[in-house]
Amino acid sequence: MPRSDLDVNSPGNCGCTALIWACSLGKWAIVDALLSRKETIVDARCPNHGHNALVAAAHRMKFEMVHQLLSHPRGHEMDPNAFAACGCNLLVCASRSGDEDTVHNILPFIDYRNYPNTQDCKFGRTALQWASHFGHDSLIQLFLSEPSFSVNHRDIRGNTALMLAASSGHYNIVQKLLASPNLTNVHRDCNSNGDTALSLAEWYGHTDVARLLESALLEQAAAPSTPDCAAQSAFFVTPFVPYFWISTFFAILSILFFSLTYFALRIDVLAFRVYG
Ligand SMILES: [Zn+2]
Ligand SMILES: [Zn+2]
Missing domain, CATH: 1.25.40.20 (Ankyrin repeat-containing domain)
Structure with missing residues (x-):
């Protein structure tokens, strides 16, 4: 005391x-x-x-x-x-804890509808993004029923809720997010590494999630088949690569040739001066 x-x-x-x-x-x-x-x-x-x-x-x-x-x-x-x-508040701290019950326990005390998209100071993720990352089904259901919660928010690495759920392999969450009418650019969206939700699911070996995302792509007939980030990564995955290396090879060869010719001529001139 x-x-x-x-x-x-x-x-x-x-x-x-x-x-x-x-x-x-x-x-x-x-x-x-x-x-x-x-x-x-x-x-x-x-x-x-x-x-x-x-x-x-x-x-x-x-x-x-x-x-x-x-x-x-x-x-x-x-x-x-x-x-x-x-910038942190109770909602985003609780969401970051990774414990679904912790979030449910604080919800009755806070006006979460008034500040739904607050981001934590370390990862820049909202409560909905943390729930997607941890696979908190009941929270996703609740947040998606509130139109003020943004499904398209990006964290500091450019990851959306869909990318986080896909990379963690949360099939049910991916399904719920895909069903959200507010979700935009499912297959065009890339994070700062140039990854899409689909490429992340494939990379982490979540084949069921990858299949789900592929079928969503097929359903979206209007959606373009190539993501926006294709422009960034095209250089590394298309036939531009051999062309680039062939041109570089010939450029180096030309520089070598001209340098050798130049020095050969210099030596010639010097030899002429000395012996001539
Ligand atoms: Zn202080
Ligand atoms: Zn903070």
């Missing part, structure tokens, strides 16, 4: 209070003691990190702490919709 003469709200170097620190470190005994003091500012924010205690705990993946805070009698004093300065 903190001493009564101590200021429980005094900030540290960055501005985080004792409550924020204790929450982010998962120290429930300290948090409980601090919450028992009526002068403790429960929703204190760090001016540098931007977070309150709830988001600070979530950002460090301390979801047991998050749950304890939300079920505490003073939990309602904490804003569950707060954002950290990095």
Whole structure:
């Protein structure tokens, strides 16, 4: 129990209070003691990190702490919709945890429909993208039923939800995403490596997912058969490669020939000067 003469709200170097620190470190005994003091500012924010205690705990993946805070009698004093300065919030932190139940547990406390496409600060992925990556069926169903959730968002590597689901081999998720009327450019979309959802499924050996994506391609008669990234990778996969190497070979040969001729002439001239 903190001493009564101590200021429980005094900030540290960055501005985080004792409550924020204790929450982010998962120290429930300290948090409980601090919450028992009526002068403790429960929703204190760090001016540098931007977070309150709830988001600070979530950002460090301390979801047991998050749950304890939300079920505490003073939990309602904490804003569950707060954002950290990095842009993360409770929804995206919970989605990143990889635990479906963790996300379901926080959903009743937050207004997720108001900020559906928040991205985490490390991978730039939304809640829908994390659910696609981890194969969280029930979450995908829920998010796809909300028109405000974007199915076409890209992470920092250019991956869409479909690419993440395809590379992880989540057949059901791929199926649900393909059925979404808002999904665009299924086969034209490439990530920053030039990969499509189909090429990723093939690369990781998810043949069932690859077959599903191929059949979706056939159904989309209007969709072009070659992806946009074909332009980038065409050089490496088309007959341009032999032409390139043949031209390079002849260019080097010509340079060698002219250099040799030049030096031969120089030697000739020198020899003429010396012996002539
Ligand atoms: Zn801080
Ligand atoms: Zn963050």
